[in-house]
């Protein structure tokens with residue numbers, strides 16, 4: 001049984017890609033509890049297992065071993081159909097690249113999600129949260145990279161997910177634009193209470209988090225709690 005007071009409860013999570021001599025042990029026994037509304041930053045060297053962990057938490061991949069619960073749902077051992085439903089109802093994803101549909105406007109890109117969500121917010125409310133209402137009728141190609149990423153965030157949150165999982169959300173953006181995108185993510189976390197887990201290579205971003213998890217070699221090496229969270233505008237790198 002998972003503890004329903006936690007968003008996630010992971011015990012001994014492992015992930016092996018491939019088999020035999022070429023097997024890659026991407027996760028080697030991760031124990032983790034995540035509380036509702038937490039803002040977590042995931043740091044670690046390339047290949048340390050960050051994306052693997054995030055993908056398993058988000059139901060995009062399945063662990064090879066260990067136990068994982070989301071609230072009181074068991075995700076380890078869930079079927080493909082159950083994972084699809086879990087992702088659809090509970091998880092918003094943001095990746096380094098925005099994956100917007102080029103032939104659809106901002107509003108139409110986001111409306112696609114509300115068609116299949118059970119309790120979405122109004123499309124324009126999501127667009128407004130990311131500060132892009134004046135651009136709602138524009139196409140992705142008419143927007144900057146940072147604006148496209150904000151559309152991707154609006155698309156992720158319009159279904160009111162409990163979780164916002166971000167893999168290198170500022171990886172393709174310059175300094176100022178990256179900060180704006182981080183501000184939007186922090187705003188979602190605060191205003192909607194969405195639990196946020198953000199992978200980054202930028203250690204300065206760690207100061208925004210409630211907790212910082214350092215992954216190394218497929219294991220949690222240490223976890224730090226920030227006494228005071230900084231606003232993205234207070235960060236510098």
Ligand SMILES: Nc1ncnc2c1ncn2[C@@H]1O[C@H](COP(=O)(O)OP(=O)(O)OP(=O)(O)O)[C@@H](O)[C@H]1O
Nearest residue numbers: 017018024026044045046047048049050051052053
């Ligand atoms: N589909 C896959 N098949 C085989 N090996 C994989 C697969 N996905 C990841 N790996 C391996 O698992 C290990 C962990 O990868 P992962 O992408 O989780 O690391 P990461 O910390 O996110 O790295 P990066 O910062 O470079 O994105 C790496 O050695 C990687 O090569």
